[in-house]
Amino acid sequence: MTSKEKIAVQIDDLTVAYNYKPVLWDIDLAIPEGVLMAIVGPNGAGKSTLIKSILDIIKPIAGSIQIYGKAYKTQRSLVAYVPQKGSVDWDFPTTALDVVMMGTYGSLGWIKRPGQKQKKAALEALEKVGMLAFKNRQISQLSGGQQQRIFLARALVQNASIYFMDEPFQGVDATTEKAIINILKELRKAGKTVIVVHHDLQTVPEYFDWVTFLNVKKIATGPVKDIFNDDNLTKTYGINYKVAVSQ
Amino acid sequence: MNPQEYIELVFTDYTLRTITIGTAVLGAICGMLGSFAVLRKQSLLGDAISHAALPGIAIAFLIIKTKNSSAFLLGALISGLIGTFWIRGIIKKTHLKSDTALGLILSLFFGFGMLLLTYIQKMPNANQAGLESYLFGQAATLLESDVWLMVIVTGISLIVLLLFWKELKLLLFDPDYTKTLGFNTKFLDILITSFIVVAIVLGLQTVGVVLMSAMLLAPAAAARQWTNNLAVMVILAAIFGAFSGILGTAISASQNNLSTGPVIVLVAAVFVVFSFLFSPGRGLLFREIRFRKNRNDLQLHKTLSFMYNIAKTHEDISHPHAIRILNNFQGFTRKSLQKLEDKDFVKIQGTMWSMTTKGYHAAANLYNQLLKQEDE
Numbered sequence: 001m002t003s004k005e006k007i008a009v010q011i012d013d014l015t016v017a018y019n020y021k022p023v024l025w026d027i028d029l030a031i032p033e034g035v036l037m038a039i040v041g042p043n044g045a046g047k048s049t050l051i052k053s054i055l056d057i058i059k060p061i062a063g064s065i066q067i068y069g070k071a072y073k074t075q076r077s078l079v080a081y082v083p084q085k086g087s088v089d090w091d092f093p094t095t096a097l098d099v100v101m102m103g104t105y106g107s108l109g110w111i112k113r114p115g116q117k118q119k120k121a122a123l124e125a126l127e128k129v130g131m132l133a134f135k136n137r138q139i140s141q142l143s144g145g146q147q148q149r150i151f152l153a154r155a156l157v158q159n160a161s162i163y164f165m166d167e168p169f170q171g172v173d174a175t176t177e178k179a180i181i182n183i184l185k186e187l188r189k190a191g192k193t194v195i196v197v198h199h200d201l202q203t204v205p206e207y208f209d210w211v212t213f214l215n216v217k218k219i220a221t222g223p224v225k226d227i228f229n230d231d232n233l234t235k236t237y238g239i240n241y242k243v244a245v246s247q
Numbered sequence: 248m249n250p251q252e253y254i255e256l257v258f259t260d261y262t263l264r265t266i267t268i269g270t271a272v273l274g275a276i277c278g279m280l281g282s283f284a285v286l287r288k289q290s291l292l293g294d295a296i297s298h299a300a301l302p303g304i305a306i307a308f309l310i311i312k313t314k315n316s317s318a319f320l321l322g323a324l325i326s327g328l329i330g331t332f333w334i335r336g337i338i339k340k341t342h343l344k345s346d347t348a349l350g351l352i353l354s355l356f357f358g359f360g361m362l363l364l365t366y367i368q369k370m371p372n373a374n375q376a377g378l379e380s381y382l383f384g385q386a387a388t389l390l391e392s393d394v395w396l397m398v399i400v401t402g403i404s405l406i407v408l409l410l411f412w413k414e415l416k417l418l419l420f421d422p423d424y425t426k427t428l429g430f431n432t433k434f435l436d437i438l439i440t441s442f443i444v445v446a447i448v449l450g451l452q453t454v455g456v457v458l459m460s461a462m463l464l465a466p467a468a469a470a471r472q473w474t475n476n477l478a479v480m481v482i483l484a485a486i487f488g489a490f491s492g493i494l495g496t497a498i499s500a501s502q503n504n505l506s507t508g509p510v511i512v513l514v515a516a517v518f519v520v521f522s523f524l525f526s527p528g529r530g531l532l533f534r535e536i537r538f539r540k541n542r543n544d545l546q547l548h549k550t551l552s553f554m555y556n557i558a559k560t561h562e563d564i565s566h567p568h569a570i571r572i573l574n575n576f577q578g579f580t581r582k583s584l585q586k587l588e589d590k591d592f593v594k595i596q597g598t599m600w601s602m603t604t605k606g607y608h609a610a611a612n613l614y615n616q617l618l619k620q621e622d623e
Binding site: 019057076079081088094106110112113138140 | 427
């Protein structure tokens with residue numbers, strides 16, 4: 001890992017509420033550059049909300065969020081987002097390539113249409129996720145794992161520094177999971193910061209080097225080898241958690 | 248009147264020509280913008296907006312005390328927009344779901360509109376006659392100026408769609424992602440919704456408050472069946488809408504006492520039914536055909552692989568076996584045997600069958616072939 005001191009995402013005093021019910025309570029979090037970080041916590045812990053607040057999709061009631069020391073609004077081009085697969089209608093009339101092309105829209109800005117350059121970038125991203133053969137496939141005819149890869153490719157096209165992913169392993173088979181984690185590890189190797197909402201506690205030590213425990217409040221954050229232990233798991237999940245932190 | 252005479256009449260008769268062009272343009276713009284409403288799952292929004300426009304028409308009449316379609320249009324537009332923003336406000340500010348908000352605004356505005364209409368009808372003023380035609384529309388009242396207005400609005404919305412095509416497509420598919428890329432989704436949302444409101448208001452005079460939403464949804468729903476490409480869908484919806492207008496006008500003009508608005512909507516509904524049944528990709532008919540074909544293919548594969556397992560235990564793969572031994576196996580029929588013989592996979596001689604080399608290889612590769620098809 002390179003220069004741990006550099007902070008990619010800095011969150012201070014973040015509080016988010018839906019209809020007076022707090023979803024995130026006074027979160028302080030500093031995510032160092034170049035980590036592959038899992039956000040873990042039970043259902044309703046505010047994991048997705050945390051990502052969406054950072055990305056300005058949800059308006060927090062309080063707190064500040066900085067990307068490399070500046071407000072998110074001026075740093076959009078540094079950030080890419082992979083939403084939950086279930087958040088869109090996959091029966092939408094479009095093709096795999098077209099969805100991946102959407103990743104180039106941000107750099108194009110208003111009105112300008114994507115051209116050959118953008119198409120080339122999209123095709124490269126499709127190849128990276130092993131979906132080039134499916135480029136002209138109608139998206140409803142893709143399997144769940146393939147749809148997830150398309151979403152990943154769309155984020156890769158953005159060529160960002162920080163990647164936020166909301167449960168990219170949900171409902172995918174073992175092969176796809178391996179393929180996705182390899183891409184994430186490659187991103188980290190290239191010095192990118194990757195933040196993943198994750199559900200499978202068993203794979204945390206294998207996949208990630210950094211972890212944040214979240215349950216409305218931040219329970220702990222740090223290197224997996226230091227803080228991924230029964231104590232923090234119990235604090236986060238409430239029950240006495242004897243997870244297979246076997247090594 | 249035969250079709251040729253009718254077409255000649257369209258070109259010579261001023262009123263008929265105005266109505267035909269008017270309903271065609273209206274159908275086109277409604278189909279075009281309706282595609283966006285359908286894909287955003289806002290199908291009911293059109294219904295709410297058109298009903299919400301009614302009190303605006305009545306209030307416009309109460310103010311100017313005379314029938315003036317431009318003033319009515321303005322009134323309808325204002326109350327339609329108010330209705331739309333109230334719906335958005337209710338969804339945003341309360342816990343109510345969107346269907347509740349839509350239903351609430353729809354009945355509230357429509358009820359208020361009907362109240363005003365009955366009040367107007369009791370007024371000692373001869374001008375109010377025909378105001379109720381806004382309920383079901385009256386295409387015959389279309390003037391050339393109305394048609395021009397429709398053409399201009401269609402032109403503007405076409406330009407806007409072309410300019411913001413990329414952004415609107417993104418918004419339809421994934422609004423949250425659109426936001427993260429830095430696009431102002433509120434602006435895009437208001438843009439497309441406003442155009443939908445304008446299209447609805449333009450159609451009220453022709454199709455009426457009650458049926459207007461069908462003009463918006465039917466061509467789009469029909470078009471969705473034929474394509475998996477958004478641009479093609481929007482164009483097809485515009486074409487279906489335009490033809491609904493032209494055919495609907497023709498049918499109602501050549502028969503007595505058939506009101507144009509409802510006939511146009513019925514023609515559009517015919518497009519929908521036809522598309523649901525006969526479109527190649529998503530239609531019920533072809534889906535059933537594909538289903539049966541797959542089932543038969545599978546049956547054939549089952550029989551073939553059963554034969555393969557018998558044949559491979561013999562040194563000579565074409566060693567004949569009794570057909571009767573296949574009877575133990577569920578799913579074999581005379582017909583499937585015949586089909587296998589047609590494909591030159593097996594030879595039938597009396598009560599015996601034998602596998603050909605071709606059949607043997609086909610059966611051996613059956614599993615691989617299936618995998619390959621999956622990958623295509």
